[in-house]
Amino acid sequence: MSPFPRRLAFDVGAEALSLTRAGRELYSVFVRTLYYVVYGRREKGAVVRQMYEIGNRSFVFLTITMGFIGMIMVYQSGLQTKRILPEFSLLGATYLELLTRDLAASLGALMLATRVGAGIAAEIGSMVVTEQVDALRMSAADPIDYLIKPRFLASIVMTTALVIWGGFVAFSVGGAVGYFAFDISPRTFASIQLVNHGDLITGLVKCVAYGAAIPVVSGYCGLSTFGGSEGVGWATTRAVVSSSLAIIVLNFFISGAALIVFPK
Amino acid sequence: MTAAATQNDARKNRIADFAGDVGAGVMGVAEVAGGMGVLLGRIVARLFPPRIDYPELRRNMYKMSVKSLPIVIITALFTGAIMVIQAAPIVKRLGAEGLVGWAAGFTTLREIAPLLTALMISGRVGANNTAELGTMVVTEQLDALRVLAIDPISFLILPRFIGIILTLFMMTLYADALAIFGATLTAKALLHVEPMSFYHGFTSGLLGFGDVANGLCKSVIFGVVMALASCHFGLATKGGAPGVGRAVNATVVASAAGIFVLDYFVSFLLG
Numbered sequence: 262m263s264p265f266p267r268r269l270a271f272d273v274g275a276e277a278l279s280l281t282r283a284g285r286e287l288y289s290v291f292v293r294t295l296y297y298v299v300y301g302r303r304e305k306g307a308v309v310r311q312m313y314e315i316g317n318r319s320f321v322f323l324t325i326t327m328g329f330i331g332m333i334m335v336y337q338s339g340l341q342t343k344r345i346l347p348e349f350s351l352l353g354a355t356y357l358e359l360l361t362r363d364l365a366a367s368l369g370a371l372m373l374a375t376r377v378g379a380g381i382a383a384e385i386g387s388m389v390v391t392e393q394v395d396a397l398r399m400s401a402a403d404p405i406d407y408l409i410k411p412r413f414l415a416s417i418v419m420t421t422a423l424v425i426w427g428g429f430v431a432f433s434v435g436g437a438v439g440y441f442a443f444d445i446s447p448r449t450f451a452s453i454q455l456v457n458h459g460d461l462i463t464g465l466v467k468c469v470a471y472g473a474a475i476p477v478v479s480g481y482c483g484l485s486t487f488g489g490s491e492g493v494g495w496a497t498t499r500a501v502v503s504s505s506l507a508i509i510v511l512n513f514f515i516s517g518a519a520l521i522v523f524p525k
Numbered sequence: 526m527t528a529a530a531t532q533n534d535a536r537k538n539r540i541a542d543f544a545g546d547v548g549a550g551v552m553g554v555a556e557v558a559g560g561m562g563v564l565l566g567r568i569v570a571r572l573f574p575p576r577i578d579y580p581e582l583r584r585n586m587y588k589m590s591v592k593s594l595p596i597v598i599i600t601a602l603f604t605g606a607i608m609v610i611q612a613a614p615i616v617k618r619l620g621a622e623g624l625v626g627w628a629a630g631f632t633t634l635r636e637i638a639p640l641l642t643a644l645m646i647s648g649r650v651g652a653n654n655t656a657e658l659g660t661m662v663v664t665e666q667l668d669a670l671r672v673l674a675i676d677p678i679s680f681l682i683l684p685r686f687i688g689i690i691l692t693l694f695m696m697t698l699y700a701d702a703l704a705i706f707g708a709t710l711t712a713k714a715l716l717h718v719e720p721m722s723f724y725h726g727f728t729s730g731l732l733g734f735g736d737v738a739n740g741l742c743k744s745v746i747f748g749v750v751m752a753l754a755s756c757h758f759g760l761a762t763k764g765g766a767p768g769v770g771r772a773v774n775a776t777v778v779a780s781a782a783g784i785f786v787l788d789y790f791v792s793f794l795l796g
Contacts, residue, residue, distance in 0.1 A: 322778060329785045333636065333792050336587035341631050345624070355615060361675070363611050371644060375777045377651070380749060383770025390766045490663050490766035494656020497773040502596060509641075513603045516610045 290405060290481045291473075293497035294413050299404040302485045307411040315377050315412065316419030323427050326372050327365075329432030334364070349443055353450030356435060362460040363467070365428030367512050370471035373420055374504040379410055382500030385483025386493040391484075409480040409497065413473065420472030421465070428464075459501070459523025463515065470511050478504040539726040553735040557779065560570040560761065561753045568686055574678040575688070583783025585688035588694060589650045597721050600645050601638065601700040601796055607708030608633055613716055620653065625718055626726020629708040638700040640788060643747040646693050654685055655776040659769040667760075680757050681780035689755070691750035743791050750783040 335356060344350055385408055388394050394404045432451075439445040479500035485497040565642045571577075608629040616625045660683065661667055705727075712718040726732075755776045762772040 322782060325787045326782055329789045333785075333789050336789075336792060337636060339630075356661045359611060363607075371641075372781060375644070375648060375781045378599065379774040381773050383767070386768050387767040428781055435725065457655055476634065484627070489660075490769040491660040493766045493770045494660060494773055496650040496652065497770055497777075498649060498656060501777055502645065505645060508606075509600055509603045513607055513610075516607055520610055520613065 280315050286480050286485070287293050287478065289478045290409065290484070293403070293405045294409050294477060297403070297410045300407040300416065301410055304407075304411070308414050311411045311415035312419050314380070315371060315373075315415050316343075316423060319373060319376050319419075319423060319425075322376055323369060323372055325428035327369060327431045328434045330364070330368055331434040332438045334431070335435035336442060339439065339443045340385060343443075347444045348358075350449055351455075352443075352445060352491065353436065354452040354455040354492070357432060357451075357453060358455040358460055360432055361456050361464045362466070363516060365431060366424050366464050366467035366471060367508065369427040370420060370468070370475070371505055372507050373423065374479075374508055375501055376474050378475050378504040379480040380495050380501045381476055382483040382497045383493060383497070385409075385480060386486035388494040389484060389486040390489060390493055399406040402416075404484060405478055405480075409484075412476040412480060416476040417469055417472035420475070423466040424464075424468045435523060457523075459519065463519040463523065465520075467512065467515050471508050474507045474511060475504045480509050527558050561757045564682070564757050565753055567639045568683055569761045570684055570769065571676075576676075577683050578680050579684075581680065582684035582688060585684050587693065588762060589646075589688050589692040590653075590666045591725035593646060593649050593696060594699070595690065596645055596649060597642060597700055598703055600641055601703035602707035604637055604641055605620040605629065605704035605709075606711040608637060608704070609708045609715060611712040611758065616716070619752075623718070624726060625689065625712050625716060626708075626723040627731045628726075628731075630705065630727050630732050631711070633704045633708065634701055634732070634736045636705050636740075636788075636792075639697050640784065641749065641796055642697050642700040643693060643744065643784050644781060646689075646696055647751050647755075647777060647784070650692060651751045651780050652773045652777050654755045655664035655762075655773050656769055658682075658685075659772045662760060662762045663765055663769060682760075686752045686756060686767070690745060692750035693744050693751065694741065697741060701740065716756055717763070739795050742795060743788060746787055746791055747784050750787060751780045754779040754783060 335352070338356065339352060340347065342349060353405075375412070388408070394408075397404050397407055436445075436447050436450045439446055439450045481498035482496050482503060487494045488495075560707045609625060612628040612632075614627055616628060659682070667677050667681075670680060680778070709720050709723050710721050713720060758776040762768050764771075
């Protein structure tokens, strides 16, 4: 065999092996987190503290980004609708349907993945580098029980709450843009005629799935930190990329499943 | 002192604290914006005439662009597919399956491909760049460069700055193509729209080169913001390994917020 295909085969094989290994470890972190949610020790206030860290401190960031997303969405789709449809009466209803089913959850979670994911990985990564995690293991406390479980529970609750708030912000700001840019009256815009229970369930399932994925993926990246400050940087980078990818892939599968379960 | 007076004092204190928090927040934002502005000025000053370390530029381009390809490919394929899945019910309702190419096309080319590529590249390249620069600052390698009379801006920052902008531009081109490919496959599988009629939705005059150029224009602007944020926070790192983590976090947050805020204004300006 000539050297190039051989090297390519080696590279692909090595990549596939490391991906499988990472997937298995990620799965193990997830399962252990679930186990500790049921059987773990209860530390008073830990979940609430994480809820504050994850939720309240992302509030302003999420409000600003979702507000701007709302403006962009309505502005762009208004411009495009103008090209093919004579009037805008369905714009608001379609927008609300899309927000409920997909955009609020997916874009909001992507924003949270960058902020929360980077934060979790940086925090746990610094603990690993300064050997605080080893100290936890020495004291017979599983770092997953102690560090990841509270973030997991807090993230599920706060992602859902923040996504609902973000969707509300995006919709109201979008309504304002519709009124000022395209003269759509707010009453026509705020129509829920196209939103059904299937959209709501899909949106909520997405919230919970993303909320669970972000802390597990970035916690795993944080725990697998090695090396000094450079390692922390690497772990944080990996956490952001992997949790964003996880959201996009989950979105694909949940959207596909929703299309089959709730056909329109 | 009476109880009412104490309560009054406490309330005053709370208001003062709140005002202090708000003021500190504003000052923090102003400091970051000022720092980025100064950094941009320094970078621009070294562009005329260009004083760049070309080997470093090439190394960075390889690390940033070639190594990001797998992520961009996966993101773009899935995004294209999601666009069609989301557009499917709307298109079906209007009874216009032929328009799905147009619907997925304009959202992808104008908004989603530049935005999601920028977010992914910001996570991979921007954050990594901050971590690298931050580690150099924390381990005093930048001071060592200055001692050797090597200008850290033209040796380290300028190649990274240009590298990030070029990377994002090229990756957006790739993402455009791949997302449309993913959308074509999904449309065939889900809506039974033949690839040719999907393609026809692009070329029938509803979409033009302007839509592609719009997205590419955005990607350059996102690249400048991302590059500035990641270099600024990297250079401003202090405090060991936790400091590097904090700097990376700050970069990612600032880039994401900057990208979305600018996206609106650019969309508005370009129309």
